[in-house]
Amino acid sequence: MTSLTHLALHVPDLDACIAFYEAFCGMRVICERPGKGSRIVWMAEPGKEHQFIFVIMPGGQSRHLAPDDYSHFGFAVDSRERVDALAQQAQLAGCLIWPPKQGDLYTGYYCGLRDPAGNYVEFSYGQPLGPGSEHLPIP
CATH class of the missing domain: 3.10.180.10 (2,3-Dihydroxybiphenyl 1,2-Dioxygenase, domain 1)
Known part of the structure; x- marks a missing residue:
């Protein structure tokens, strides 16, 4: 069995993306860890933290x-x-x-x-x- 668990995105402005997904999608930061010279953030809808998350990382175009x-x-x-x-x-x-x-x-x-x-x-x-x-x- 396989299950889709996350989508990983490189974004040019990490904090702006976090604010967008909080304001419009009701997602919340559930984990922050060091990585890629900055931090890597996991976001999820409340109650779905173990089902599907966005992994958002700095960098990219x-x-x-x-x-x-x-x-x-x-x-x-x-x-x-x-x-x-x-x-x-x-x-x-x-x-x-x-x-x-x-x-x-x-x-x-x-x-x-x-x-x-x-x-x-x-x-x-x-x-x-x-x-x-x-x-x-x-x-």
């Missing part, structure tokens, strides 16, 4: 994704209103890239943000993935 590039990290939220609230918060912070939109059965209602390293981050409601989707069929 900012990503420059095209507006039509849909490479992203996907987070499920509990309502359309939460998608709208995150989009409004992102608009004020200058990091909204996809305004809220109703998609199809696969995408649900979603918006997209750009993190400080240039990665796209999607927030969705109504996809057949994530909390509350157990009653939805996989299309």
Whole structure:
């Protein structure tokens, strides 16, 4: 058996990325350790610390994704209103890239943000993935 446990990212501004993932994704720093001439940070959603984490390390280049590039990290939220609230918060912070939109059965209602390293981050409601989707069929 295999299990996806983490995603490791080199980021140009470690503290800005930590602040982004805390503010928008509700993730928390669960471990900091020395490494790469600075520190390596583990972040997780509360209650999922032993299931899936982001490992964030200093260094690397900012990503420059095209507006039509849909490479992203996907987070499920509990309502359309939460998608709208995150989009409004992102608009004020200058990091909204996809305004809220109703998609199809696969995408649900979603918006997209750009993190400080240039990665796209999607927030969705109504996809057949994530909390509350157990009653939805996989299309």
